[in-house]
Amino acid sequence: MAHLKKRLGQAGVDLSNPRLNESFVLIGTPLPPLDKTKDANEFVPLWKQESDPKKARWTPSTFKSSRNDRNKGKTMRPEDFMDDEDRAEMQESRKLVDMDEVAESHRGHGMAVDETDTITAALANMLPPVNESIGAQLLKKMGWKPGQGIGPRLTYEQLKRRSEQDGTPLPAVDDAEAVKHTYAPRDTKLLTVVRKDDFHGLGYTPAGSLRASQTASTSSGPRISAGFGLGALNEADEDDLDVYDSGLTSGSRRLAFEAGEEDEDDRKPSKADAQGRPKVQSAGFFKNGAPLLGGFVVAEVPVPAPPTFEPPVVPQSWNPDPNLVWNSESAPPTGNEPISHQEWRKGVSADERGKILGETPLPTATRSIWDYISAKDRERIQGIKENKDGGSQPTAPPPVYIVKVPPIEPATAKAALLGFQPFKDDPAKQSRYTAYLKAQASSSAIDLQAAPGQSIEDFNNELESFAKAAQIFKPMSAAMQSRFRTSSTIEVAKKQQEGLYQPTDEAYAAHETKAEQDTKMEVEETPKQHAAKMGMFGAMTREQTDWLPMKLLCKRFRVPQPKIAAAEEVADDSSASNLYGASVEQEPVSMEVETSSASNAIRVVAAGEGTEDGGKRDLTNIGLGEDDTQGRDTLTYERPGMDIFKAIFASDEENSDNEEENVDINDLARPPVEANTKPRPAMQIVEPVDLSTFKPVFVSRSGRDPKREDGEKKTKKKSKPQPTMSFMDDDEGGLTVIPTAKKRKRDKDGDARSSKKRKDKDEAKSTSKAPVTTYEEDDDEMWVEKEIVPAPRVAPKPPDMPSRVETTNRRPKAADFL
């Protein structure tokens, strides 16, 4: 540009010539006119560029390291994270918007603003928009809309009927479509109270004012009852004529809906009502030309005038004296003055009334002051009087009062004796009551004694109360009574003392001894306790009962389940053992252990065998019908050899079983449990051990208690899955890691957990070259079974192995033992 100018200038071209600056640019930005000196966008070489102070630039001086202020914690506002769009949105949201609807409808609603009245309209517009009342807001929330009435929505039928009753029938709509919808009830017009500004007498027609003349001019035609559905184009029927329109009030409704309108459905159609209405007719006119109300007839004979009375004749001499009237107010009350309510309530006694009426009083005993004094006072006064009269005279003997026993029916008394005891709190009184009732029941004159210190009068009163009580606490009917029992002991409620209770020494001692006695009584309640107190421990203090240990508990303790428990479990198939998964296989036969005292021989009896002979019905053969042998083959089903199972299921992982392993090793270490029910002898039986399978680990330890030897050995032999830290065997005082005990080679079937183990074991035994003595306890089976050693016919009996039981490699039956 600059070059261009330069060249043009050199060529002598006038740069200010407007023709030069004519723009022909159609696309893009035109160059600035030549006469302009500066072109902002002109290319400037770098060395000519100058810093423009108008443009904000980064300058090193303004840089401030935030390193030191890092901890000052700049508070971030939400705006810091907003882009322009968000910010614009926020700005938008900050705008104040008048959410209130312009309540135009409300403005005109109650005030009946005339649209033509411009002043009113202007005033109304000047008023700020009316906020909706909270009631209207609530109604809107409930679904109400302005212009609707309040109430449940109506069917078309109801709406129609209602409109007809109001005299504003609905416009004819297609009924088929209309009945499908419900309609909001019509609005009830607000009752506007018109201020009464005229005070005229009845029948007075005010002179036509300006307004009256106006209305007269506007209202033409018959008055039509106001309401819904009548527009300007609707023709007014006869029915629509407002019968009760007197012309004075405007055409607004005067009745809101009535409560009974909900039952409209039950009513007859309103057509009949409409027909029954009196027709409006102008029957005639009065003589002065006024129209006659419908249904009235002008009387032919004039109504007779009411009688008139002449005013009283004022005497000539009468002078009006208002003072008389005025003074009468302050005059003393006469009999006619009003009496207060209280006085009136007291009423007039018969005597007073008689006196007022002037009756001659009835001949009665003359009243004296003594009549108004109670008997006691009378007595006292009498005594005083006598003392005064003659001090030396001996006092008169106290008036003797006879004990008056109020009689009651013997039956009632008898029943009351059995019934409620009303004076339980006071045993003495109760006893008197009982005595009274007994006397009445037997109709005999039992001498009733008053309580010491009780006056005869009090006693009489008490007896009366007894009689009343006997009537009140009438016993229940026999049927009811049989359900209750009167308590045998009388509970004496402790009397409460007021104030702080400070026990005296005697009371305290008495309390102590009583407490002692109480405890003594408790202790000596049973002979057992007595024996314990006397130190006679033994048979007296000992009680023995059966107790059923759970199967699993016995298993964990490695003891056979007691006979009773076993029987019980077979009967009810204890769910607890199932829960623990202890008995995977339910034994179809119940094993019974019998011990002969002579030898420790075991007899394993299958329960199923017994039923054949005795035919006993029990849980094991219920449901078999008459045929007891039914299902026998199922029960005595022999499983195939363990080899088959092994071939299918066995895996190497069985060996890495950790938890159950411990048990089995333990089992190995334990001596076999003797198959009898007497307690295990303290001495352990030393059994011959096959060294190929059993390798005890010896712990060198001096000074060990021989009694603990066994337990310790067991402990040592307990193999652990991983090295276990233990604080055992260390004398130096620190924890040492003891490596896992040498994992002993074990019989492969030793770790089998399930019930198939047993079979397996038998197989192993029968096939092994050397006889194996297993000391392993079966985890899941009845313990007796594990004692079974290989049958002699299957494998030769080892010479050193005493055979306890003959056995086979299947489940033994009773026949095997016969």
Next chain:
Amino acid sequence: MPCPRKAVQSLKGHTGPVHVVSYSRGAASYCLSGGQDRSIRLWNPKTGAEIKRYIAHGYEVLSISCAHDNAKLVSGGGDKSVFYWDVATGQTIRRIPGHAARINAVSFNEDASVVASGSFDATVKIWDLKWLRAQARSPIQSLEESRDAIQTLYVGPQEIITGSVDGHVRTYDLRKGQLTSDYMGHPITSIVPTKDQQTLLVTTLDAKIRLLDRKTGQVLNTFSGHKHDSYRCRAVFDVKEECVIFGDEEGRIWAWDLVTAAPLPPDPERVHEKAILWTEYHPLNDALLTASSDGMISLWEM
């Protein structure tokens, strides 16, 4: 005389009363103590060193039992749960809830396959430890014959013996399926059987220790003279079962001859400031541990 009276070591560390002290199994070189301060501590009683602390209890520890291999530990107390510990890691393997009140006594059986817990709720519950992972949350069995709190518990090879506040020693014989209850007349605080399992040393709150013949229920000997009427104290036999030793509520250690029931001289002195709550005799040697309400555990030797 056989009673160890020479104070060798005192184990300090517990704040508050020490409720229980128990030798480990086997060589019994260590002891475990539980106290009101909610901790279980493992000590070397000879050196007096505290080796480990087991912290998980939320309430006081009232009873400890050690497994036969010393690898596991079970404890009970105010938590109403039995805490099953791994000794080495010091963590609980399982916390077994189920009791309605505090647990006064816990005990493993011989091979630590079950644990029995006796509680203030008057029941003994027997929990299976083998099927811990199983969903079985209920005890194997609950012994509910007691009419009052269970204070002490002994789990033998074939029986469970409980001592209750209702004054009964109940022997649940698993083998016979029989419950034998012997009425002692007073709340029982401890039962200790002899090694031959024939007799029981029963401590009751009438300040008497009785030697009960388990077979007949007769009392063979009665040891008295001490003060014992409110705390749970414990009487033990010495290692040779020649005498009976008891730490009483006044802090004295009493010893009686087992046969003659005569107190052994010298007259017991007050060795603890407060009541001795637990007395434990070494299973192999002549050493005695007493745990006291004053927070001290003392080791006594000949």
